[in-house]
Amino acid sequence: MAEVSSNFLYAAFLLYLVATFLFGGAIKDKRGAEEKKQNKWAKLGIFTTILGFAAQIGYFITRWIAAGHAPVSNLFEFTTFFGMMLVGAFILIYFLYKTPALGLFALPIALLIIAYASMFPTEIAPLIPALQSDWLHIHVTTAAAGQSILAISFIAAIIYLVKFVDQTQSSKRTFWLEFIMFTLVSAIAFVIITSTFSAMDYKANFDWVDKHGAEVKQEFNLPALVGPNEGKLIEPDRFEPMASMPPLINAKKLNTVIWSIGMGLVLYGLIRLIARKRVAALIKPIVKNVNLNLLDEISYRSVLIGFPIFTLGALIFAMIWAQVAWTRFWGWDPKEVWALVTWLFYAAFLHLRMSKGWQGEKSAWLAVIGFAIMIFNLIFVNLVIAGLHSYA
Amino acid sequence: MKEVKCDCGHVNPFGTKICEKCGMLLGNDKENKLIDMRYEGSARRSQTYQKTFIDKIWNFFSSVKVGVTLIVLALVASAIGTILPQEMYIPSTATPAEHYELEYGWVGKLYYELGFHNLYSSWWYLIIIGMLGISLLIASIDRFFPLYRSLKNQGVTRQDGFMKRQRIYGVTKLEDQDINLEEVKSRLKRQRYHIREENGHLLAEKGRFSRWGPYVNHIGLIIFLIGALLRSVPGMYIDKVLWLREGERKEIPGTNGEYYLQNNEFTLDVYDKGNEEDEQYSAAIDKTGTIVKTYQSDVTLYQRKGETIPGEKVDLEKLKDFKIKVNEPLKQDHYALYQVDYKLDELSTMAFNLMNKKTEEKFGSLKVDLNDPQKKYDLGKGYSVDLISYFPDFEFDEKGEPRTISKIPNNPAFIFKMHTPDKPEGEVSFVAIKKNVEPLGENTYKMAFNGVETQDVTALTVRKDLTLWILFSGGIIFMVGVVQGSYWNHRRIWIKRKDDEILIAGHTNKNWHGIKRDIKQALESTSLCEPTDQLEEEKSSTKGEALNG
Incomplete structure (x- = not known):
């Protein structure tokens, strides 16, 4: 079963790779650049993405069966899951806005995350007593879902900046x-x-x-x-x-x-x-047809969709579980604090955007910082600052 | 202060910038191409009164700039607290002043001296959080009431100037033909717009309740903070630890003698490669070594019956048996008992033989209960042993005198007096692990070590937290508010019919893409011109004009 599972993951990886090139084709075709009008490259691209996503769900389910618990319990499993949710979030946003350019950037980032994940030990590990709870999958999956939707705002922001910044x-x-x-x-x-x-x-x-x-x-x-x-x-x-x-x-x-x-x-x-020339200048021609306002909207909308889910998963469910497993709902563990930092950051983002009118470029830079905080929480807090959540 | 009467006859509160009813501009920004629609141009206290000291305080806390600054301060401070472990996470045996320098060098020393080792309970951190709470409250009051009033009083017919200065605006010239708005109306209805009509003019509105989202979630946060504050009220919160040996029964601390708990057995299980159900983990076990599967205390809970009279034995009634595991606390009333720590194989008894040193002949044996030793052990036939002194956790102090560090039998030592028929006055022997000293001269007899028994000890946290339901309701209210505000949008479309033209204007608090799509669908295949996004035309999107609210 464990072997079936890793084959599914390879399949997903390859399909995402293929889908990236298909989206590349979609964006070259001028017809695909306008919103709502998908060309056949884009259709193929999203179809392949969904296929890859299905394969990764296959990986997730088979590994769950093999391990006897949801595969979100160590750094490899969690990071892979985050990559999967990122693709899921992309599919969701794609159907809202039909922008192939987003796929051209979201999928490589997801590929990079999954590749990064597999640098960590991939053995199926048993659960220590503190993790033996249904809250493991409830808390971790919701938190990862929230983070991945927030990450889409970063991807839209990157495209925005690549197009916007004068090279x-x-x-x-x-x-x-x-x-x-x-x-x-x-x-x-x-x-x-x-x-x-x-x-x-x-x-x-x-x-x-x-x-x-x-x-x-x-x-x-x-x-x-x-x-x-x-x-x-x-x-x-x-x-x-x-x-x-x-x-x-x-x-x-x-x-x-x-x-x-x-x-x-x-x-x-x-x-x-x-x-x-600069790397950003190198990829700038790829995004010449995208609509800046639409990207700004996608970036903001992703934060709006992701923020409540993140709050629910990374703070509320986290607190409920912490109360059950660690006797207190909040203990200033580094991972807890960084979830709070992420939450405060996006709260500030929303206030700046709503009341101070920080739209467009400013908002894009903020989305980049937000993603940097989440990645910091994923990599640095887990590997360097030891705490109760420490995986490695 | 006097109220402002608009040309349309509507009386607005002092400070109103846009007439609640007709949308006429009452303020000074008449030159701008687009209207600032934030809070509907309503009269907020903070924007209207700026004279007295109280005004200044109010304005300070109601400012979003101040709010965001406080959020960023809290964010940075929280992050700093994770650079090194907080005091509660360093080993309890360590002295913080030394520990930080020893472990982290001069960085650690500085961290400690700045008080960052206890950052989250520092006065300045609490002040930031407190100010954030005040800001939440004042900013919400400042905005909610005027906004509510404004949206409640809004009219259907809007002034041309108001329409023209909306971001989404379009004009359709009527050239003889008349346009029937019924089709547009029914399409908007199908899109769940609520429609109001007045003299042939239309106002289609939906999702107004999403405007209350921010205030609802702020209320949730305020309730949460109040809950956190209540923790310090006596009686709301208990945090105690109960160490229980196997077989031992004790009063549960913090329950005022109401409940007693007995530890029947403590078990520590590890994953076993040989076990069929753990087979899939063999690779991980090989790599990491032992991995714990369960910490479990089998306990029995007792309740006191009747009142206790000091000095008398308490009457206990058995309530239930329970297996406490990590993630499965025992709950009773408001109390919860959690598995938090353990100690395996603590010494529980130590057995000795009374022996003649030369002949090694034994004259009976005794067993000392290390947690409840007897004073005297009678071995019969004139042999007896007195336990003069007992040191459960023995060491020699500076003067070379024996003493005990704790009551836990980590390293027990005894001073025995052995009475025998030939030495009736007794011989004194000092016995410790691998030690047998005769302080008062050469003895004939000795206490020969004859084995130990051990038992496991469990540590349970006793918790009562009456603030939990407050925090939980705060969390739920926050979630409701944040979903309400994020997943719905407040959209309004005004259609004004004039003699020779039809004006269409649209406004939404967010997701402009969505309202444009709605309008497009409603106007499809009619001869009405689709309104345009005036901001997009201007190509000024990067300047970030403030249009939301």
Whole structure:
């Protein structure tokens, strides 16, 4: 069953990839750019997307059966589910507005999220006592659904910014837009290097001394550019670290970050070198036919649809479960706090938009920050700030 | 302050910018191409009165700018609190002042010194939240009542200037032919518009109740904050821990002696690869090692019968047996008991033999209940042992004297006096784990160790929280309000019939795409011209003109 499940996931991945190209075709065709008039590329694109979504639901159900519990209990499962909900949210918004351009950006982001997810351990793990509750699937699925609809607002915002920002001269706008592009490229770089070294089965073990003075072992799965405090390589043929970190810093995580940013820079540099223009400028022609007002509306509408669902899942259901499992509905656990931070951010977004008239570009930048907060919560809070929710 | 009488005869409250009834502009912004429709141009206290101290306070809290600033402050402060663990999450044995510096270096030291280790209960954090609550209340009152009044008094016939300055506006010239609006009307009705008519003019409106959404959700939030505040009222909230050994029965703290709980057994189960039902987890178990499946306390709940008289034994009545697990607390009245901690294999008894050191001949054995030791153990035939001193958690203090750190038998030590027929006055022996000292000279006899028994201990949190239902209703009201405000839109379409032309104007509080689609559908295949989006024509969408509300 577990194998059937992962085959479904591969199928979904491939179908999303195909759908991305179909949407690419849809947007080239001028007829597809106008709202409400779908050309046949767009129809094929959304059909393939739905097929992929169905395959991923197949993955979800079969894995649920195999595991005996909803597959949302570790970082791999949750992140994959988030990717799936993102596609679901895209399908929903697509049927409201019929904009193929959205698919051209939403699907690659979903692909990247799913690829990122599979860099984490994928074994089916049993549930620890605190997770053995129906609230697991109620809370996690609702929270992920809310987040993914909010993420659509980011995708609409990115398209908006790519089209809107003037690329003829460099400015703060072009800088930050490139920063977003660079971040996406680094995420791709992370996936590439992690899967490459994992395919090579690269392992470098260190004996090192932690901050309490104890001698411990640590396994690196990437060549250690930076090594742990007083680290000694056990395998002699492995790459010798160029620097050793103080014991307060987790050298393994820092090493991964250095690799991702470094490879990101290389990849990004190559693109710039070949294209001889900014990445955003490179993709700008793709979105020349989209209607800015419509994108602004989609972005805002996604926040309006997503915010109540996020509140319900990530705060209300979360509080009910916390009261049952941890004896208190709120305990200032980092993950709880970051759900609150996300919620406060979107509350501020809605107030600025409704009363201060922050529409168009300002609203788009806000949507980008909102997504950054959610990704921070997904990656950084889980992996770096340890807490009750810590998966890794 | 005097009221403002509009040309149409309607009397508006002082400060009104757009006549409630006919839409005539009463304020100064007559030059603008489009009207600011926020709050219907109604007379809000904060925009009208700005003189006294109270006005200033009111205006401060009713401002959205202040509200958003407070939200952002709360957001940043909350985020800072997650940089390092809060004090409640550091090991309870650690001294915070040392712990932060030791674990996180100078960053930790600074974090501690700034008080960020207890950020969420700091005075300044609470002030931000408190101000946010006040802002919610005042901003809502400031807007709701004028808005409600304005929408209630709105007329069907609108002034031309009002129509022309709407974002969605169009004119159809009538050239001899007359247009029957009945078809348009019935189409709008089919789209669930509520239609009002006056002298041939139309007002189609739907979703007005979505305008109340923000105020409903703010009420929910205020109730939630009040609930959180009530927690500090005595009697509303109890948070205690109850440690219970297997077989032990104790009063449940915080219940005033009303309930007693007995721990029958504590179980800790782990996932087992060999077990058929856990087979699918073998890969994960191999990787992570032991994974716990269950923490469970089998308990019996008792209730006190009648009043207790001090000194007398309490009369208990058994209420129920229950298995407390994580996620499955035992509930009784307003109390809930949660599985939170445990200790496996705590020493419960220690057995000894009274033995002649030389011959190793035994003269009887005794078993000390480490939680309830006897003073004297009679072994018969003239042999007996007195337990002079007992140290459940023994160590030597600075002077080299034995003492106990706690009442928990982690490291028990005893001073025995052994009475035997040949040493009737007794010999003193100090016995601890792997230790046998004879402080008063050489003895003939010794207490020889003869095994231990252990038991598990469970820790349960006793919780009573009478604020939960308040918080819950606050949450529900918030959800109702936020859904009401987000999933519905307030749309209005005005159709004004004049002698030679028909004016159509539209307004919505959000989702302009939707109202345009509605209008398009209603006018389809009629000779009426579809109104245009004046903002889109102007291509000024990026300037972000304030048109919503």
